[in-house]
Amino acid sequence: MKPLRALEALNFFMADVQAGAGPFIGVFLLGRDWQAGDIGSVMTLAGLAAMAATPLAGALVDATRRKRALIVAATAGTTLASLALLPARGYAAVLGAQVLAAICGSALLPAVAGVTLGMVRAAGFDRQFARNQMANHAGNVAGAALAGWLGWRYGLGAVFALCAGFAALAIACVLLIPARSIDHASARGLETDGASRRPGDALASEAGAPPHHAAAPRDPGGLRTLLHNRPLALLGASLAFFHLGNAAMLPLYGMGVVAAHRGNPSAFTAQTIVVAQLVMVGAAWLAPRLLRAYGYWWVLLVSWLALPIRGLLAATMMNATGVWPVQFLDGVGAGLQSVAVPALVVHLMEGTGRVNVAQGTTAMVQGVGAALSPLLGGMLAQHFGYAGAFVALGAVSLGSLVLWLGFGKTLRRVCDAGQGQPVWR
Template sequence: MSRRTPDRSKSIARGRRKLEEHNTKPTTPLLAVSFFAADVQAGAGPFLGIYLQAHGWSPDMIGTVLTLGAIVGVLVTAPAGALVDAISHRRAVVVAASALTVAAAGVIWMSRGYWPIALSQIATAVAGSVMGTALMGLTLGMTGRRNFDRQYGRNQVANHAGNIVAAALSGAVGWWLGIVWVFALGAAFGVACIVSVLLIPARAVHRHYARGLAHEDDKDRAQVRADSVRALIRCRPLLLLALALAAFSLGNSALLPLYSLAQAAAHHRNASAITAANIIISQLVMLSAALYASRAIRRWGFWWVILATLITLPLRGLTAAWITAEWGIGLPESTARRMARQPLRLPDGLHCAR
């Protein structure tokens, strides 16, 4: 019998032992990063519109700034993923994204000029795009592909919880201290995210697991390379999906901030409380939508579910414009927002057939 079979078996067994070592390492700091990254990814969000409106900004100027951030967020998503793949120190990427958010909050605190605010939104969009891909890389690097889905699901629960807590705290802070202190709270979340990611040992993040290039350690070689970006360009269905999701993001991102502005102006209530209520409703609905989306995907498949979620975007706009003028808070609008967004969190396994 050839000696290659036992050698290969030993190599695979060694790889599995090392993978198990990665899986048994504590993931509590990773959950903490996901929790605090919620505010880092969202940035000032709807509260910025309320703040600028209170300081005399017109709706068209506010919409321009928010749209600029959304466009930059769409454009930098793919380069952000390439950057995270190219850099082996993914904890440093999270630190940099969090620091960028802290700096953006500081700019908003110190200046209300158009270009400083616009630059802060660009920085926030870049930080949010980088943070999302960096968290996926950290999760893959710590758990491997086998346990990625389970850990990523836990990360999402922590992320939604972070959004809810951040919105509640922002509403309370805005009520008692003023909207400007909401940005200080965002900076505090950024600092907490930096501290949390530094609690993850560097050796706990496997370099090639984090890129999704190796299932076992026997494949962990320097020759392992990712597919060229040309593989993506040649895949027409994936390109069409990317364009559809880009258009969805542009239409979806500014609706909640502008809707909160309209609600605050129409009902003359506390703007921070209205905005916080909209965000909390959105996050609570997302948890339910996540459960329903997984069942719907198993029953009808990805493409019908994606089509249904894309249809909810114009329905959401019509609801916000006509139906909810007397509601005071955006229950229907926020519900539609999260029902639309949750199924569009596409899994790693979605790819082109070859």
């Protein structure tokens, strides 16, 4: 298998590793007579642990030359922690397993992004990362379908076995990526110049990037290059507003439709996941083409616009038919961002040597918005009904548009800057 195809296969199988038994944990613990409040507290604490660990994981990816070993360790740790739920009975044991799974899982995204960057360089990152995301979304669809069927046919224990199987295949894919194919200087955003070809030039060419020539790279900048990066801060704030409005919309929409007796709960939930993930595959395929034609600023503007429109449609189409336009827009926004955001972070941090710390920090900010969204959405739905909650959540996400348009001159300048320019200043 070619190294880049192994990387894409890794992303396919990693989708189930990242999700793990997450969607089924609530049902699993309810079957053991857990209270909803205890389940919610475990999931919240695990989410907070993941958010805190993600920037640290990014720093580790920047620092280490053993990125493949890190992915193997994180995959194995996530899976073993999920399997530890089977014998766990007490609150402390379940919480410990979930926190460990969340911490290990937090390393996967920056590690795979760093490996991708080290294999194809900055010029080929958006195209290859789009392929990674297409494989990841396809893996989500396959994993969800298999988990649903296995859980129905053999019980929830089969879902854990599926996670272990996907983890073993993901580790096998990591081992198919030659260590020499990863340029660790490029992997952290330190592009170099010189006269001799590096081992990964063929991979860069395969991904659409120009050949890369080697010399001693510059030393990485201090963490102040991250703290003083105004465009990166604006991107993070825009993502926080977006996910504050976005994360609660799907579960509330499902609850609203089911509460109105307008859809079968199981079929409707499966339909929402499949529709969104399939659209994300198409959006991820289209994203690098749009980025090269129109640039980062315009592509992300389209993704910000998708959510307010989605909120209005959700408020007016509270039925099983409404899942198609509502989840189509979810797939458009999330699919474009899944490629454009990591690629823009690489662009903004090029030359600093702190790319993966920035990737982790950006993911943490998104996680803060997503963690607060269910609380906000639940309060809105309780006081104003489901339709009012959808409109309000869409209005919250307008904060992304306000920032993106209000600082449009600065953001468009850095988004359009050519490679090699110090866009982080």
